[in-house]
Amino acid sequence: MARRRVTASAALSRRQEQALGCSLRLVRELGPTAFVLREEGPPPAARAAEHRVFLGNPHKCSCAVFVNEKDLCKHICWLLLKKFKLPRDHEYALQLGLVESEINYMLQGLQVTSQPRETINSAKELQIADDGYIAQKEIDTEDVCPICQDTLLKKMLPVTYCRFGCGNNIHIVCMKIWTDHQKELEKDSLVKCPLCREDFAPLKLILEEFRNCKRLVTVAEKQHLDKHLGIPCNNCRVCPIEGNCYKCTDCSEYHLCHGCFRSFCHPSHNFAFREG
Numbered sequence: 059m060a061r062r063r064v065t066a067s068a069a070l071s072r073r074q075e076q077a078l079g080c081s082l083r084l085v086r087e088l089g090p091t092a093f094v095l096r097e098e099g100p101p102p103a104a105r106a107a108e109h110r111v112f113l114g115n116p117h118k119c120s121c122a123v124f125v126n127e128k129d130l131c132k133h134i135c136w137l138l139l140k141k142f143k144l145p146r147d148h149e150y151a152l153q154l155g156l157v158e159s160e161i162n163y164m165l166q167g168l169q170v171t172s173q174p175r176e177t178i179n180s181a182k183e184l185q186i187a188d189d190g191y192i193a194q195k196e197i198d199t200e201d202v203c204p205i206c207q208d209t210l211l212k213k214m215l216p217v218t219y220c221r222f223g224c225g226n227n228i229h230i231v232c233m234k235i236w237t238d239h240q241k242e243l244e245k246d247s248l249v250k251c252p253l254c255r256e257d258f259a260p261l262k263l264i265l266e267e268f269r270n271c272k273r274l275v276t277v278a279e280k281q282h283l284d285k286h287l288g289i290p291c292n293n294c295r296v297c298p299i300e301g302n303c304y305k306c307t308d309c310s311e312y313h314l315c316h317g318c319f320r321s322f323c324h325p326s327h328n329f330a331f332r333e334g
Contacts, residue, residue: 063152070130072309074146077135079292080311083205083232084141084252085239090165093141095133096235109133113164116155130154140207142168191221204252205232212297218267222248223256234268237261293318304329
């Protein structure tokens with residue numbers, strides 16, 4: 059049995075940084091501890107890759123890093139840190155695997171943090187809009203998209219919402235990707251909500267929102283030309299980066315804002331930058 063880790067190695071710290079700075083989406087849940095993650099590729103090709111991740115004893119991932127090194131990869135770290143909300147230095151975030159009681163602890167914590175703010179199907183708490191759908195909820199400062207696990211108010215991205223179950227908000231782009239990975243959907247099908255598991259919205263409505271999404275994003279970008287939407291600084295954690303954005307050419311998905319770049323906090327590697 060592997061010795062329990064008490065601190066993160068330099069390699070694990072880098073993987074955690076990659077996990078917190080990369081663009082991943084949870085596109086399928088194969089079980090309470092088994093997931094399919096979609097990772098967007100780098101431009102210009104930007105081809106997406108999908109990885110199957112299993113949390114258990116030991117953890118497993120289908121990515122090349124895990125297969126070759128048998129150590130925690132950024133995909134496992136992403137689930138532990140972003141979906142299950144473990145602090146980076148938490149004992150469970152450091153181990154190669156977790157026993158059943160530790161997995162149950164994480165699942166219980168997830169139920170508390172991801173539970174919709176109002177009880178599903180409660181007529182007293184859920185309002186009905188004029189169109190007959192459940193009214194869209196206001197976005198709270200702590201609300202996250204359940205697919206990309208990013209805080210909704212930190213990303214200038216259009217959202218859609220669950221119209222039959224909980225009324226919670228999800229990025230339109232994320233919901234389209236989620237929809238693409240659900241099996242046997244017809245054009246008149248109702249898509250299930252990733253949060254409450256009730257019907258979310260008709261498929262044709264989600265597709266229509268997605269077609270309009272690019273125009274909405276373009277408007278948002280024009281209003282915030284000095285921001286790099288969805289890109290956090292890996293040092294000070296500001297998100298999105300404002301002004302010039304510096305990307306490490308040696309690390310995967312490592313970005314710095316102008317202030318942190320000038321502080322030489324990551325001095326040993328070369329950077330490319332994009333003007334804000």
